[in-house]
Amino acid sequence: MSKIQFDKISSVTKNLELKAEEKLTDKLSCEMGTVLAVQVLDDKNVYNELELPTGRMSKIKKGDVIAVALGNRMALQGFVGNLPKTLKVDDVIHLLNFGGVAGVCVSANLKEVGEPMRVRVLGGVERKGKLLNINQACKFKPLTSLKKCAPLIITTGTSMDSGKTTVAVEITKTLTRMGMKLAGAKLTGVGAHRDTYKMSDYGVYEAVSFTDCGVASTANIDGQTMVGVAKGALDHLSKSNPDAIMIEFGDGLMGKYGVDAILCDPEIQKHVRFHIGCARDPIGAVGLAQECQRIGLPIDMMSGPVTDNQVGKDILKERLNILTYNAFKPDNQWLDLIIARWATEYKNAA
Template identity: 40%
Template sequence: MKVIFDKIASTTKNAKISRESLLSPEVPAEDGIVVAVRVIGTKSVYNSVEDLHGRMTPLNDGDILAAVLGSRRALRGYAGVVPDRVRVGDKLDILNLGGIVGKCTAGNPELGPPLKAEVLGVVLSFPYLGERTGVPATIKNNAVPCADKLEPSAPIVYVAGSCMQAGKTSACCEIIRVLSRRGRRVGAAKLTGVSLLRDTLGMTDRGAAFSLSFTDAGMASTSEAVAVRVSKGLINALNKEKPDCLVVELGDGIMGEYGVQAILSDPELMAAGTAHVLCATDPVAAWGCAELYRNRFKLPVHIISGPATDNSVGKDFVEKQIGVPALNARLDPEALGAAVENLLWPAAA
């Protein structure tokens, strides 16, 4: 069967899907497999998909979409899994803006039920010249290899947070902007979360010389089982570009299910970390994150940012009760960037 896609989701990028593609009805029920689906119905919220250029495009009833089978475990979004079996005609749920589809296991009252999509088949790729038999397309093709060992690295700035939407990406972007304007060659990455180009594109827009995410490593989303190996592979790849430093975001929250705790517990990854920036939604979250860092992970907290520092009330609490500088990425980005630079290169400050 041949299809012409109306939309190709950003999560498919490693698979290099053509607008006109051939399908097979034999769909492997595996994370990362690229499937063709037909959108069913419309919504007034959470009704878009990010395309290969990072542009959000609306999903309309009947659209043929190239999507990716995957899982999601979001507190403020949908949670879902890859079903045990996927057949043509099955109805799946669109789980995120990057075009991941699966079986929704938990919703969100602010978003309403997820959009449904009918499975049309698995997209076929033809990796071997002259071969007429296609194989199921997967985002594991052309992926940055995972690694068991971290090679010597440029100093790393780790940006973690209490939850999704805690200001992590904003903090990363402003740190990158300040450092790059001061002549530093900055590499950037998003190591955990669920696939979306928007975050790493934002880092590039702010001055990162190069950026990668776990999607480049062939993952629709991360978990404790894969996060460390994925992170080491991405950091090794970034270091081949000879950066002065790396600014990396640990997507979702410290206590989430995308593997942040595994990364913070890995001796090799933490040994390469020179600066730790925590983003928190409120003072209690800031306190809890700092306690986790100090007591569970035995790590320093150098800076706290995020909505907890949006005004003097939160800032005073952070600095007086937690004993950490409170630097807001939106209100005082220059001070945040300068503080990180001082941590990376004390003699330059």
């Protein structure tokens, strides 16, 4: 049994609290969440940083030894990658995201992110004779039904990078400054902590993600499993009685990350009190609104780049007769709706 000295530890392994020196094993698994020691084989000029457990972004250089976890990625803009079918020491796989999720890349937006960074497998990380997996250090477990659930504010979008995080944290900032006690959850995506750290920066007292349920990536996971993870997160956060839980979904409604399965669940739907949609353009906004209406979760307010100037706002008003909100030029028209709905919530709870 050998030991390895890490140069960098990725944030997806955060809950395991890996040390700079850990034991290695050559008995590997292709299971999602398996923790590996790998050596970086390339220097890159783009997409060349790793998020550390602290949230700090650190440059990755050729020769660095880093701790990663296996997972899938199905990014519309970025890397597409799968779990390896077989795995042994010295195999070459790829770093799929800045949070430290690794797999076999099969497609990429080369102009934006370049070729995937190759990493050589040095071994699996072992403790007490057992190969580590991020599912061995969970904050909560999946649930088949909600025992308790606070009111939900949800942010959905047409795709990744449609403005979801930006609007979610601006709304969070406003509500917490008004005195509301908010928790936060990121329920879908690929393992990283940037968005939950942002939620904390803007006022939520606790934020969790699917990684806290031992899931490295929600890509290609079946709907029933995803709903269970979501309910586990909501139940966990609701135990401390927040006024609301701010929910963000990585990727869009039609992506491969389980967003639609969670949104279609009737038990989750009945706790949604405010729904924010995000889109880049008018046709995307209209399509998102129509699809959300179809599944039983109509959008209350539209945000994202489509609202960056008056043209988009006017089109949305004409086509959807819906509130609009731009995080870079915020207004407070939406607050009347929030106040009315939470007044009813508090009255019913009294």
